[in-house]
Structure formats: C-alpha cells, structure tokens
C-alpha cells in the first residue's frame with residue numbers, strides 16, 4: 306500500500322483531482338485515515354517548498370489545492386468521526402477597503418493543507434467582523450491580508466482593537482506591500498511574505 310500513498314501524494318501535487326479522489330476512496334476501505342491525510346498534507350508541503358523556490362507558480366498551487374479539497378470531501382467525515390479534525394483555527398480575511406483576494410485565498414488553501422480549520426471572512430473585512438469571528442470560533446490566529454498601501458493602516462487598527470478587547474488570538478499580516486518592519490511597528494505577532502511561509506509561521510505560532 307505504500308505506493309498507493311505515494312501515488313496519492315503525487316496526484317494531489319500534480320492537481321489530478323479525479324485520480325486523487327479515486328485513490329483516496331480506495332485507501333479509505335482499508336487504511337488509517339490519518340495516513341491518508343498525511344499523504345495529502347505532504348503534497349501541499351511539497352508544493353509549498355516549490356512555490357517558495359519559484360519552481361511552480363500560482364496556477365499549480367491552485368490546482369493542487371483543488372485536488373486536496375476533492376480528497377478532503379471524502380476524507381473529512383471519516384476524520385471527524387475518528388477525532389482527527391484540525392486542532393487549531395485561523396480566521397482570515399482581506400482588510401477593510403481592500404478587494405484583492407487571490408493571495409489571501411492561496412494563504413487559506415495552504416493553511417487548510419497544513420490541517421488548520423480556516424474561517425475565511427472574504428474581502429473588505431472590518432475590525433469588528435474580525436473580532437466577532439475570532440470570538441465565535443475561538444481563533445488561535447487571525448490572518449490579515451492587504452494589497453494596497455492605502456489599506457495597510459486598517460491592519461494597525463485591527464491589532465489595536467484586538468489588544469483592547471483582551472482576545473488572546475495571535476495576529477499575522479501579509480500581502481505585497483507589507484513587510485516585517487511594518488508588522489513589528491504595528492505590533493503584529495508575525496509576518497510572512499508568501500502563502501507557504503504563512504502556513505509555516507502559523508504552525509510555529511501554535512506549537
């Protein structure tokens with residue numbers, strides 16, 4: 306069966322949605338769901354490494370994530386039953402005034418690929434909406450994306466609102482104009498420059 310797991314990893318990495326789902330369904334008949342989950346997480350981790358190295362680009366990541374999602378459709382009910390559902394929750398969104406969501410969606414996909422529960426609030430999200438979602442879902446991390454220099458100040462506002470609220474969730478920021486220096490200045494708990502690094506950062510923050 307070891308080869309079947311490798312084939313599953315390869316099918317997800319290559320974005321072969323139907324093949325990945327078919328292998329996963331077959332494996333589910335006899336194998337531990339945790340091992341099947343591991344095979345798809347390995348695929349997403351491999352894609353993340355290649356994406357960071359500039360060996361693959363946004364379309365490859367998107368098709369791999371689609372294949373991952375199709376496997377999760379069959380795997381999720383079994384994982385929930387066996388208590389292997391994600392332990393940590395990330396609330397993510399693009400900040401108020403900003404409608405760019407391609408990068409934010411990639412971050413969400415990589416986080417799902419790293420076995421986080423992801424609550425995606427979409428675009429143009431106000432501080433209040435982040436706050437109530439963090440409360441409702443007991444979020445470990447709140448992830449803010451901004452693509453416009455004019456919407457970066459919203460990130461500082463959100464960090465301030467969270468600090469005042471006393472909510473313990475860690476806040477991370479990212480997006481093309483955002484830097485580590487900016488993250489430090491506004492008091493965020495972390496910054497990452499791309500989607501794969503964001504998943505690594507979140508793993509470190511909840512470790």
Ligand code: B1M
Pocket residue numbers: 363402403404405406407408409411412448449450451452453454455477478479480481482496497498499500501503
């Ligand atoms: Co707009 N836009 N746009 N745009 N747009 C930019 C961002 C811009 C740089 C183009 C330019 O002038 N060269 C410029 C911003 C300039 C600035 O502020 N310095 C700009 C502008 C000005 C505008 C408008 C104001 C244009 C206008 O109407 N006059 C307007 C604003 C609308 C609004 O938001 N209120 C606008 C609108 C749009 C579209 C709607 C047409 C469309 C967005 C569609 C969508 O997202 N659904 C759009 C697009 C597509 C772009 C460009 C061309 C591409 C952005 C993108 O998706 N990149 C962009 C130019 C560019 O970047 N070359 C541009 C691909 C994506 C994968 O990368 O989002 O950077 P990115 O995400 C990366 C990392 O940044 C990181 O991970 C991702 C993947 O690794 N990352 C995170 C992102 N979020 C993260 C969060 C994290 C961690 C990492 O932790 C939480």
